[in-house]
Amino acid sequence: MARTVEFKKSLQTELLVGDGAMATLLYQQGSALGASTEELTLNNPDWVRSVHLAYLRAGARVIETNTYAANREGLARYGLETKTTRINRAAVQLAREAIEKADKDAFVVGTVGSILAGRIRSRDLEEYRDVYEEQAVALLHEGADGLLLETFYDLEELLLALDVLKPLTQSSGTPVIAQLSLVEVGRTRDGYELGTAFEQLRAAGADMVGLNCRLGPAEILRSIENTVVPEGLALSAFPNAGRLGLIDGEFSYTSTANYFGESAVKLWEQGVGLIGGCCGTTPEHIKAISDALADRPRIIRTNPDPVRPRLEVIDGDLRPLRHVTTEKPSVLDIVKERHTVIVEYDTPRDLDIERFVTGSIELHNAGADAVTIADNSLASTRMSNMALGSIIKREYGIETLVHVACRDRNLIGQQSHLMGLHALGINQILVVTGDPARYGDLPGSSSVFDVSSFDLIRMVKQLNEGIAFSGKPMKNRARFVVGAAFNPHVRRLETAVARLERKVEAGADYIMTQPVYDVETIIAIREATQHIQVPIFIGVMPITSSRNAEFLHNEVPGIKIADSIRQRIKRYEGERAREEGVEIAKELLDEAVKHFRGIYLMTPFHYYEMTAELTRYVHEITKAERAVLAVPDRIH
Structure with a gap:
């Protein structure tokens, strides 16, 4: 319990470096091809432990468990639903073992991912309550220092998950970090402006709120800097390594480690207190963040002035000039001449x-x-x-x-x-x-x-x-x-x-x-x-x-x-x-x-x-x- 209290205090007062991608790094190494990444926690623990260790050595102080989709719904796709508790508990153990091997002062957060995961909702969200509870109980029972709710496209699903988790964490004081994934700058998929979403997450009991996945550093920065964040609410940011693109037949991310380090400083200037990476990031990206933030203090966020709706005055009415039916030359005709x-x-x-x-x-x-x-x-x-x-x-x-x-x-x-x-x-x-x-x-x-x-x-x-x-x-x-x-x-x-x-x-x-x-x-x-x-x-x-x-x-x-x-x-x-x-x-x-x-x-x-x-x-x-x-x- 003392460790969870210490982590909760650190989230409010310290500048912390998080880790980077787990699944995409394992895929790049060929470790998870054709399998559930979460199952590797049981089948190939050395691979998972080595990723944790690489991020710790790169400078991370907050290590996420390999449990993003380790819920009954996600594991059922691979016939693994009966191993939900085992996978989540083993994942906390592996992260803890890596910290001990690195001999470093670091925290373990139990990762809980969205069940919808960007898909169109076809069921009542209330049906997910037991799914979230089962996973969270396993993570907490094994001694996670905190819980991280990540990659939620819809505020309503994230609020439901928080409603399930907060009663489980109250007696121990275990902090809960709630992170949204945005489909466009400054707005959730279900239509909430980011400031409104953060306010509702604080009211629901989140100890820290933030953004992860989907967007790269530039768009996550733009989302945060244009948002009025409730006073005193701690912020996190875990951007992707740019956008995923198909180049010469291969999918890849583009952001370099140096760029990530520069972006981390800009996020720090916005009062973000926990900065890591999501899809496509590597230990090199996290080292760049750690180096760029070294010896910097946690700073208090200054919100932008509230933006008034901008009204544009346009001279004259936009009335139709005429109904045009005359056939005109195409660009193909015109380019032959000029x-x-x-x-x-x-x-x-x-x-x-x-x-x-x-x-x-x-x-x-x-x-x-x-x-x-x-x-x-x-x-x-x-x-x-x-x-x-x-x-x-x-x-x-x-x-x-x-x-x-x-x-x-x-x-x-x-x-x-x-x-x-x-x-x-x-x-x-x-x-x-x-x-x-x-x-x-x-x-x-x-x-x-x-x-x-x-x-x-x-x-x-x-x-x-x-x-x-x-x-x-x-x-x-x-x-x-x-x-x-x-x-x-x-x-x-x-x-x-x-x-x-x-x-x-x-x-x-x-x-x-x-x-x-x-x-x-x-x-x-x-x-x-x-x-x-x-x-x-x-x-x-x-x-x-x-x-x-x-x-x-x-x-x-x-x-x-x-x-x-x-x-x-x-x-x-x-x-x-x-x-x-x-x-x-x-x-x-x-x-x-x-x-x-x-x-x-x-x-x-x-x-x-x-x-x-x-x-x-x-x-x-x-x-x-x-x-x-x-x-x-x-x-x-």
């Missing part, structure tokens, strides 16, 4: 479309040849691009180019969706695979992927021949101009180009690249795609801040931003930083227009003013060149 700019602008996450319509009008007025609209990018739910594409095209005369993802619709839905686009006069599309649903704001939803992007391109061209997906003839032919995506941020560019060639063979009419952040990559793409005889729209997305640059560089798979650029924008904040981001983008565009007639601008965080300025700039610097094309023998 430099062409398409601008991506995301639809809203809620039901208010005013800013989207205003931004689209501004981009059109700036000279955008088409506004391109993603299809729930990053697997995050947004308003239908079909609906908003139709509104701005038919009511404001703005050309639209909509993305069509393979992720969200089966073949029936895909053909129906394309037929609807055709009926609305939206004939310019970009076919993309789409990020898996588990990375988005509804991670429990399914990813369909009936077909690949190659298959869907071919099937769209089949509609252009007047043949349905089923092979049946149709009364009319579609008129789709079909684009394909190209990601140059891979270890071997030739492999990506070979994939691009297959898309062109499947029928792609043009190509749109991921954003590029250096001149060398622009030139490399140009050299590697000399032989491809369809237009390529080179992607440029302006940086908005130093934090945005560091996030892209350290947490987004495949993207690297030169040290000189990151240092350059680091000197500025707010609007001045965005101005510098536009200047950097202009320098890239100066080079891009020498090699590509297609320019693809991506609007960051709805700052359409930035891409409107860049659109005007492209037309300005290429106006004199329209009569003398840089590459007269081919269209690129």
